[in-house]
Amino acid sequence: MYNNTDKYPEDETITINLSEIPQIPWDASKAVSHVIETFSASVNGSLIPKEQAYFDDELPQNTLLEKYYCENFACHARLKKNILFHNKREVTAYDVEFSLIREQISNIKSKLLASILDDIVDFDKLSHQNIIFSKINSIEYPTGLIEGIKVIDDYNIVFKLKRKNNLFFNKISIGRIPIVPIEEFDNTYSHWNKYPIGFGKYKVDYVDWENYIFVLKKAKNSENIPKYIKFIFSNKDEGDIKILLGDSGRGKSGTDRRIIFPHIYSNGGFLFNFRTELGRNPKFREAVSLALNRNLIASKSLYKEILPEDQMIPIFSSIKEYRAEIPIQKQNIERAKALLNEIPQELWKDKVFHIHTYWANIKNINSLPYIREIIYQLKNVGIQTVFYDTDLTYTRFRDDDENVLWWTGFGFSSNDPNKNFAFFKKSSYFEKESPDDPVYESMYEKSVNSAPNNILFTKNLSKYFTEKNIFVVVLNQKMSFAYNSDRISSLGEQHNGVLFYVWKMKLR
Numbered sequence: 001m002y003n004n005t006d007k008y009p010e011d012e013t014i015t016i017n018l019s020e021i022p023q024i025p026w027d028a029s030k031a032v033s034h035v036i037e038t039f040s041a042s043v044n045g046s047l048i049p050k051e052q053a054y055f056d057d058e059l060p061q062n063t064l065l066e067k068y069y070c071e072n073f074a075c076h077a078r079l080k081k082n083i084l085f086h087n088k089r090e091v092t093a094y095d096v097e098f099s100l101i102r103e104q105i106s107n108i109k110s111k112l113l114a115s116i117l118d119d120i121v122d123f124d125k126l127s128h129q130n131i132i133f134s135k136i137n138s139i140e141y142p143t144g145l146i147e148g149i150k151v152i153d154d155y156n157i158v159f160k161l162k163r164k165n166n167l168f169f170n171k172i173s174i175g176r177i178p179i180v181p182i183e184e185f186d187n188t189y190s191h192w193n194k195y196p197i198g199f200g201k202y203k204v205d206y207v208d209w210e211n212y213i214f215v216l217k218k219a220k221n222s223e224n225i226p227k228y229i230k231f232i233f234s235n236k237d238e239g240d241i242k243i244l245l246g247d248s249g250r251g252k253s254g255t256d257r258r259i260i261f262p263h264i265y266s267n268g269g270f271l272f273n274f275r276t277e278l279g280r281n282p283k284f285r286e287a288v289s290l291a292l293n294r295n296l297i298a299s300k301s302l303y304k305e306i307l308p309e310d311q312m313i314p315i316f317s318s319i320k321e322y323r324a325e326i327p328i329q330k331q332n333i334e335r336a337k338a339l340l341n342e343i344p345q346e347l348w349k350d351k352v353f354h355i356h357t358y359w360a361n362i363k364n365i366n367s368l369p370y371i372r373e374i375i376y377q378l379k380n381v382g383i384q385t386v387f388y389d390t391d392l393t394y395t396r397f398r399d400d401d402e403n404v405l406w407w408t409g410f411g412f413s414s415n416d417p418n419k420n421f422a423f424f425k426k427s428s429y430f431e432k433e434s435p436d437d438p439v440y441e442s443m444y445e446k447s448v449n450s451a452p453n454n455i456l457f458t459k460n461l462s463k464y465f466t467e468k469n470i471f472v473v474v475l476n477q478k479m480s481f482a483y484n485s486d487r488i489s490s491l492g493e494q495h496n497g498v499l500f501y502v503w504k505m506k507l508r
Contacts, residue, residue, distance in 0.1 A: 011507065013228040014240050014507060015230040015232060015240045016231055016243070017232050017234055017239030017243060018233055019032065019035060021233065025039035026039055028113070028176040028178075030395065033265075034411070034498050037499040038500040040174075041501070045179065047063065047064050047065050047068075047077075048065050048173045050173070064096070065169070070161075072164060073163070075158070077096070079092065079156070085197055086203040086219055087197055090154075092136075093153065093156060094151055095181060097143055097149050099180050100120075102185075105126055107128055107190060109127075111428070115423050116171060117177075119165050121162055122147050137154070139182060148162075163445055163449050164448070165416075166453070171414055171419050180196070180198060195207065200219070201225060202218055211232075216229040229502045237250040241483050241488070243481050243497075244303065245265075245305075245362065246301070246303075246480075255485050258481070260480045261494065261495070263316050263412075263497075264316050264476045265479040267477070268359070268407070268473070268474055269408075269472045270355075272285055272472075274434060275432045279405075282469065283339040283343055285468075287340045288336075288383065289329055291331070291333065293377060297370050297373050298370065300369035305479075305480040306476070307475060308328055310329045311323055312465055312471065312473060314412070317412055319417040322455050331377075336381045337382065340383075353384065353386070355385050356394055356403065356406055356407070357388060358390055358392075358395055358406075362390075365387050365390065370475065375387065385405070409477065412496065412498060413499065417458050421444055435470055437470075440461075440468075443457070443464055446460075447460075478496075479498070486508070487508060488506070490505065491504065
């Protein structure tokens with residue numbers, strides 16, 4: 001493993017083993033939720049606070065907005081003054097505008113971000129062609145390209161929305177949409193000139209591309225926070241902090257202490273390819289759900305980090321009030337078999353379903369006891385499956401994909417209860433995984449327009465989503481990690497593990 005004790009002395013460096021799967025922690029299209037959220041919070045900062053409450057003496061996350069609110073179809077924001085990027089330039093409202101539209105005007109237009117930013121009027125009309133630039137503060141910005149984003153001045157910006165969404169700022173304040181300086185990118189806006197630059201508490205100081213090692217250095221020497229943070233990706237039992245997420249081979253040394261967060265990191269379950277006859281069949285989706293004993297599956301977790309679940313909105317979360325008031329579905333093998341027998345047998349009987357995965361941390365997904373239990377339970381009703389390890393280049397069903405099932409989960413990095421439901425709208429990021437369902441579209445619109453003042457419409461949406469088995473949720477996953485108690489004296493206040501507050505930790 002890379003080691004440079006002269007430049008990054010051990011007594012000033014905390015090493016965090018983020019995942020077994022090597023990844024670039026600022027790659028918004030491929031990095032998993034806890035990796036990109038932790039990196040972005042550390043380096044890029046955030047529009048608004050991630051947690052609902054915090055105290056000034058707890059070193060709250062760097063945040064950009066001084067005031068923000070929504071009225072009807074408009075959302076207003078005022079920036080703090082004298083917030084500087086790591087290149088010493090002040091952050092302005094033009095940087096917020098650029099950061100939101102950057103992916104859409106690059107050569108790699110992102111459907112994932114388009115699904116998140118779909119509330120903004122005319123956002124879908126953005127293109128990398130015919131961009132108009134204006135020189136502002138000696139910088140050429142692509143500004144005023146759509147009606148939905150209007151920069152008033154350096155510190156004020158207004159968003160015009162297609163639908164009312166009082167939680168708009170919660171929805172967009174995520175690691176996949178970092179606030180960034182335009183001059184630090186190449187002319188395609190897709191690649192950094194060197195390293196990512198933000199206004200967070202840390203800046204990128206070193207990258208070992210061969211071994212996927214990323215070293216951060218605190219941006220202000222005056223702050224009483226760890227001087228260096230080293231992110232590594234390894235299946236070995238190394239690092240002061242080891243994100244486990246089900247791995248049984250790490251965090252077992254005599255000085256390691258294991259912690260499981262009380263709130264949910266992500267759910268897990270089956271997406272369906274609605275472009276296939278079987279994926280569209282409601283009886284097949286219901287059969288998959290009824291084949292599963294969720295309590296037994298959860299009992300197979302290594303650290304009790306898995307809980308049974310069947311709804312998108314988890315009960316152990318800050319948005320639990322939006323959850324539908326229906327019991328978790330119970331296993332019904334007889335009913336599952338009966339449903340399958342009502343489906344043409346040539347579609348499923350004696351077939352093997354190849355299930356690709358996007359699962360956060362583990363290299364060998366078949367080593368997880370709860371996955372093996374799921375395979376067994378599906379086989380018990382006649383659904384034969386083979387699970388494949390995560391391939392970060394294969395993040396959803398491909399064009400002309402004949403596979404029917406996919407295993408993945410949705411993280412909870414936002415207090416907006418509708419954020420994950422947005423991925424199942426027509427023409428969203430999960431285009432092939434979404435039903436062409438006008439009822440769902442209508443219920444989603446009502447939910448967004450009414451939250452948070454009226455939670456009934458979101459509860460109805462959650463109930464419909466669950467009962468239609470649009471995404472068969474099987475479990476909830478809590479973040480589990482181990483820390484070296486000989487090296488770490490305090491972890492500080494941490495929340496659900498989607499975002500790890502690295503600056504709150506203390507070395508002995």
